[in-house]
Amino acid sequence: MDVLDVVREWNIRCAQCGDCKAFKTLFLPSCPSGHRFKFNSYFATGRLMIGRGLKEGVLALEDDDVIDRLYTCTVCRACDENCGNFPGGHIVDVIEGLRQMAVSAGCLLPAHQVMVDSLKKNDNVLERPREERGDWARGLGLKDITAGRAEVVYRAGCLLSFDPEMQGVARDAVALLRRAGVDVGIEGRDEVCCGGRAYEIGQVAEFTKYAEHNVEAYNNAGVGRVVLSCADGLSHLKLLYPRLDIKMNFEVLHLVEYLDLLLKEGRLRFTGEVPLKVTYHDPCHLGRYAGIFEPPRDVLRSIPGLELVEMERSRQFSWCCGAGAGVKQAYPDFALWTARERIKEARETGAEALVTACPWCERNFKDALKESGESFGVYDIAELALRAV
Amino acid sequence: MEAGVKGKVQAELEKIVGGEYVSASRPDLYSYSRDMSEHEPAWPDFVVMPDGVAEIQGVLRLANREKIAVIPYTAGDNVGGLTLPLRGGIILDLKRMNRLIEFNEPDRYIVVEPGYNFGDLRRLLDRQYPHLWYSFPGAPGVSSLMSNALLMGFGRLTNVIGTNAENVNGLEAVLPTGEVVKIGSAAVTSSWANRAPLPDLAGLFLGWQGATGVVTKISVQLWPRHPFKHIRAVLVEGIRPACNLARRLAQTRVAEIIEVWTFEDAPGADKDKGSRVNEGKQQGAISMRGERTNATYDRPPGPDTISVVVTLAADSEEEMKAKQSLLDVIIRRELKGAKFRELPREMVGLIEEDLPVTGSAPLGGLTWVGSMGPTSRWAEALEKIYPIYDRYRLRRAAILAPFRSGHYGMLRLVVQFYKGDPDEVERVGKCMREILEVVLDHGFIPYKAPAWAVAEMMKRSDPGWAGLLARVKKMLDPNDIMNPGRYGDTGK
């Protein structure tokens, strides 16, 4: 049975009612690509129809427009949140299944080919030399889990490892963990990509390779917990890796979950004032995917002087940042447009800054601001939390 | 369409609306070639998204010159195949035109563009005008308020106002030949407040399914949203007592809407009959999902349990109490001797939220023969229709509602079906056709009628009426470009 036989079922069951196009009860746009490009084929319902058209043989993967529709999706799962017929992630599963078929048929977007080549050569999607992987931690004196044991391993992931503007987030994260007395180590230069981006663009073999490698590495190192600042990485480790059916002898936590725990256990305390009015952007992979909505808010609320206000589209009804699933690489303008929409919404709350818990979101927001020449604060939670200890 | 002509037309369309908003790409065309109903797919040649009256005029003039079909489209949720381009041509997707042109609070009306949808209005009223309301349908939030009114659709104030077409104060339209016309008071004054007492030209557009022009603005009335609301539902055994109760309640004008649901899966329906109760609340929306394939379905014997759901609204507690006691009296009197019980409170709560129905097609297919006609013949029609469902091994499902205190009413025969089984799709098609015959025999007229139902009706219609319809269509649309296959189509 090929992927199409599996997705056929869901394609048929999509009634094309359009519930996927707007957040139910809020009645606000939910699908970035549909809202940006307007034609039905850019909404979830259109993509499911494309699957059906492929099965019927009236559409072909060799058609560039078919590929375009399949890859302008950030897999943010807002559609799945709204679908009354089959809630629970089936739409994005279908889209990812169709992408796997595109890859098998050799229909790859050039920008994604670059990512895959980079993975093969450097074990990261950013075309950066493998040797620089651990540079963000230089001088911090962190334990190396490939050489010794640590209770917790902090996974910086590709973006925080290589993006000089973002590396501070990883440093802040480990600083917070150390303040709380956590026995934390890193893999340093030996850390490799989580493989999640590869999965999202349809490269299952690449994904499997990295997933197997990482599980084995963490199992062998005997770590109890893997902690990440990257929401994408978290959902890939927590939700995708178990699909491989390899026993994982460790727990996977996002930094905000861990900070929340440490605060509640009294191991970490915020005492310094951070007088800032902020709004929190739920990264899709942390919120809709992993269901982690309250811990980041609890952490923010624990910071003295900080005021948290909500955007209307928040929690499971959050608008995507626009960076996910290879969209930022293949459709940079669309990715920035999506981020600008979110920044506009954040400003409307009266907040001075947007806080998030994923480097991909933060990067995209910062790029959107840079491009438009506007100024608005964008922070990772770790940055504000560290100011408070 | 021949490739050379197509290229030329595409270039002209791009000049009119901009290249970004014209598509002849296969995935785009395919995604407009089907809807949720059982109707055969049909591909357009172009999808065009205009923004503004001038752009629509440009597209229509071009289409009229080249004799290309134009199908106005907003969300494609009509459930009757009405936006399937039966003779190809241009899908005119109007979702970019989604402005609220005027909100007139003192005179309680709004003027909106085609892409303004029910979600937009619901948001606005909830947040800024909580004392005002609209007859919201169960349709998805993304479906167009204008299209619903033009289709003579209806919502949750049916016992007060009837269809939403009766709620229209006026409109503006672009004729297939490119001229712009206004209808109602806006044609003569600066106000959009009323349609009467001018000769009523709204009939040139209402009910026509987009076959006479493209409506670009519509003015509709808003209604009070009463602070006190109460839903009462009873489960009645047997069609006749349920219909009688609904009719009697309608006449008192005590309720905003009275619905009769004969779903086997309706809230509270008897689980022992092999049906499943709705899964219930799901993040604030009403869900009707559940696994219900018809492939092996045979109706279990036993009486039909029918829910009669009554929505009361009032401005004060005293008014509500008075309405409730009147309701009590009528229920006791009308159901004397009939078997009935109250619907559990938690089921009623779902209806109270008044949100669009979601998950209404769990097997991918949803279709119906919806019709309007004399409520006195509801029960008789249903008694003939049920055996048709049984014969085709489909689940009996009907929704009835009296309109304007029961002067007429809706009779909607629904089928949820699995699109992946050709046998089931065929059975559904045949079943719908047989049901239509019964419906027409009993004085009911199908609404949002698919092309085959229109054709069937035309066969039975008074030749004078049919002739006039054809003349009106010819006058407005001399080249038969607007939404082919609908009313007044000459079949050329």
Ligand SMILES: Cc1cc2nc3c(=O)[nH]c(=O)nc-3n(C[C@H](O)[C@H](O)[C@H](O)COP(=O)(O)OP(=O)(O)OC[C@H]3O[C@@H](n4cnc5c(N)ncnc54)[C@H](O)[C@@H]3O)c2cc1C
């Ligand atoms: C689950 C579900 C529940 C529903 N419940 C109800 C209900 O309770 N009550 C009810 O009345 N309906 C109901 N509907 C039917 C339908 O959704 C509504 O009537 C809806 O408002 C149609 O809007 P649309 O945007 O989908 O129109 P479309 O399907 O896009 O268009 C409908 C028709 O209008 C024409 N049209 C569109 N725009 C224009 C224009 N500007 N000028 C001229 N013609 C135009 C089209 O050509 C077509 O013939 C329901 C549908 C679903 C799927």
